[in-house]
Amino acid sequence: MLRRLSSLFLRTLRDDPADAELPGHTALVRAGYIRRAGSGLHSWLPLGYVVYRKVEQIIREEMDRMGAQEVHFPALLPREPYEATGRWEEYGDTLFRLQDRRGNDHLLGPTHEELFTLLVKDLYSSYKDLPLSIYQIQTKYRDEARPRAGLLRAREFVMKDSYSFDVDDAGLGASYEQLRAAYIATFDRLGLDYVIVDAMSGAMGGSRSEEFLCPTPVGEDTFVRSPGGYAANAEAVATPVPDPLPYDDVPTAHVEDTPDTPTIATLVDHANAHLPREDRPWTAADMLKNVLVMLTYPDGTRTPLAVAVPGDRDVDDKRLAAQVEPARVEPFTDADFDANPALVKGYIGPAALGEDSASGVRYLADPRIVEGTRWVTGANEPGRHVFDLVCGRDFTPDGTIEAAEVRDGDPAPDGSGPLEIARGIEIGHIFQLGRKYAEALDLKVLDENGKLVTVTMGSYGIGVSRAVAAIAETTVDELGLCWPRIVAPADVHLVIAGKDEQVVAAAEQLAADLDAVGLDVLLDDRKASPGVKFKDAELIGIPTIVVVGKRLADGMIEVRDRASGDRDEVAVDSAVDHLVEICRS
RNA sequence: CGGGGUGUGGCGCAGCUUGGUUAGCGCACCUGCUUUGGGAGCAGGGGGCCGCCGGUUCGAAUCCGGCCACCCCGACCA
Known part of the structure; x- marks a missing residue:
């Protein structure tokens, strides 16, 4: 394929667009790959669409290779199946809803579990038909509260979503491993760096879920990893439980006056000024912080929850939310305090917490708060705190909860070293769904004993448009885009640097020759100055840039590597062979 | 949804406080000449209901009110 820049539907921009904030997104717009059509909506221009299709094709090939079969659903869907699984409501404002002329509710599919499940139900009814893996590459719609970061968080995006169907858990496990x-094969081919992280805590049973994260500071997901190879989503990190401590020589708990100390910082200052420790100064880590939240369940029930964390840590809202799902976490309001007179804002302590206490509020503690740990905490009276309160002796929480923030340097749960906190773009997610959708939509098959069994499912997604963005973000440099060859919009960017007839003729001939041997060539045959062409070539980011110009007088052309900036001089006569070698190796 | 901000040719921006000729600049685009190895020069040109609606006024891009859109931070996000 030979494309000519003189006629390509392309206009590069010299200035950064005002609304692009990420370097890769900025470059995609400046280089003429995408245009914003609306908030969270993007149009693909010719160069961008070539890259998009290459990424899509690699994903498709790897899905086909593992035996999945491609189908295609509508993006516009009827309400009923989503009503049956409860997601018409659960999805909330993120769901794009619309009505047809008869007033019937429809939605633009945010993900297609329901449709896949129903399709299999329509056609299959025997264990002999399973296992089955089917997938589609489909435009998805989510009315994001705040679209941002270009293609990374859009309202319309393309996702490859696939689903596996098995009769039993062992089958699901095998299907999951296949996906x-x-x-792994797909992201390896795409040249995308990735980390596979646990997306769910082990406490939640057999369901496995892992995310493929592309590590980059511009990513929206926070994860942790250790030198020993442990990696997990921040929500899924388990805290190693310390051994119990002896507490025989800890004094009896005693209440002290600590006026005007409603926060950990003020309490530490007060304690050091008026109640100094014998061995060392008090720190926030000596304080027991009790945080109240209100949980709201899908059925509307509201229940308060108290979470205890060491005073030097904050509660991580996302980790807490993951632990209490499906309940939603809401702040504990002044009205809630009024309704619970046993709770004294700013001075809440364990004595007033717990299912058997005066307040009756369920009290869950960070796993670090083990038997024998010694704390300073609220005395449930304004301006007073309890000192030397020992866990297991003076109070016992109702249970533990993983809600404290994870910090750089925290130990990995598997002993593989200190955790490092990093950011990543979620480019893939694999998930053992189990029987949730099969049950809701009654997908059953007959097993070998003639008994009806509910099918168990897995769901597996790759963001196609997001993968393009992730590649751009992780390869962009100060000059512009810098595509891995496998997804680049062409093999060779051929710059005609000069208007001399011999130069033009030689470049045209070279372009034709490269085309003839099957290389994709982008030929810059515009009447622009060499400087403009070089800048654009770097911005567009095709991996190999060939310059036919003044050195042609000596029978030489220049071959540049976009990524490294390396330049070679090559004889025109051997240019085709040389470039084939570069592009095919 | 809370907070902040912005809407002026395709892109980036000035003008608005203090209302008053034909609304301006850079890039991009068109024509001509010169130029051609790192975003060229000169000359000439085309392109705008100044986000929308209403109000004030002799007169509104500019002042007032309402609405809409978009962006940023946060909340949210299989």
């Missing part, structure tokens, strides 16, 4: 292997 996992296919994802």
Whole structure:
């Protein structure tokens, strides 16, 4: 394929667009790959669409290779199936809803579990038909509260979503492993760096869920990893539980006056000024912080929850939310305090917490708060705190909860070293759904004993448009885009640097020759100055830039590597062979 | 949804406080000449209901009110 820049539907921009904030997104717009059509909506221009299709095709090939079969659903869907699984309501404002002329509710599919499940139900009814993996590459719609970061968080985006169907858990496990292997192969081919992280805490049973995160500071997901190879989503990190401590020589708990100390910082200052420790100064880590939240369940029930964390840590809202799902976490309001007179704002302590206490509020503690740990905490009276309160002796929480923030340097749960906190773009997610959708939509098959069994499912997604963005964000440099060859919009960017007839003729001939041997060529045959062409070539980011110009007088052309900036001089006569070698190796 | 901000040719921006000729600049685009190895020069040109609606006024891009859109921070986000 030979494309000419003189006629390509392309206009590069010299200035950064005002609304692009990420370097890769900025470059995609400046280089003429995408245009914003609306908030969270993007149009693909010719160069961008070539890259998009290459990424899509690699994903498709790897899905086909593992035996999944491609189908295609509508993006516009009827309400009923989503009503049946409860997601018409659960999805909330993120769901794009619309009505047809008869007033019937429809939605633009945010994900297609329901449709896949129903399709299999329509056609299959025997264990002999399973296992089955089917997938589609489909435009998805989510009315994001705040679209941002270009293609990374859009309202319309393309996702490859696939689903596996098995009769039993062992089958689901095998299907999951197959998909996992296919994802590894896919991202390896795409040249995308990735980390596979646990997306769910082990406490939640057999369901496995892992995310493929592309590590980059511009990513929206926070994860942790250790030198020993442990990696997990921040929500899923388990805290190693310390051994119990002896507490025989800890004094009896005693209440002290600590006026005007409603926060940890003020309490530490007061304690050091008026009640100094014998061995060392008090720190926030000596304080027991009790945080109240209100949980709201899908059925509307509201229940308060108290979470205890060491005073030097904050509660991580996302980790807490993951632990209490499906309940939603809401702040504990002044009205809630009024309704619970046993709770004294700013001075809440364990004595007033717990299912058997005066307040009756369920009290869950960070796993670090083990038997024998010694704390300073609220005395449930304004201006007073309890000192030397020992866990297991003076109070016992109702249970533990993983809600404290994870910090750089925290130990990995598997002993593989200190955790490092990093950011990543979620480019893939694999998930053992289990029987949730099969049950809701009654997908059953007959097993070998002639008994009806509910099918168990897995769901597996790759963001196609997001993968393009992730590649751009992780390869962009100060000059512009810098595509891995496998997804680049062409193999060679051929710059005609000069208006001399011999130069033009030689470049045209070279372009034709490269085209003839099957390389994709972007030929810059515009009447622009060499400087403009070089800048654009760097911005567009095709991996190999060939310059036919003044050195042609000596029978030489220049071959540049976009990524490294390396330049070679090559004889025109051997240019085709040389470039084939570069592009095919 | 809370907070902040911005809407002026395709892109980036000035003008608005203090209302008053034909609304301006850079890039991009068109024509001509010169130029051609790192975003060229000169000359000439085309392109705008100044986000929308209403109000004040002799007169509104500019002042007032309402609405809409978009962006940023946060909340939210299989």
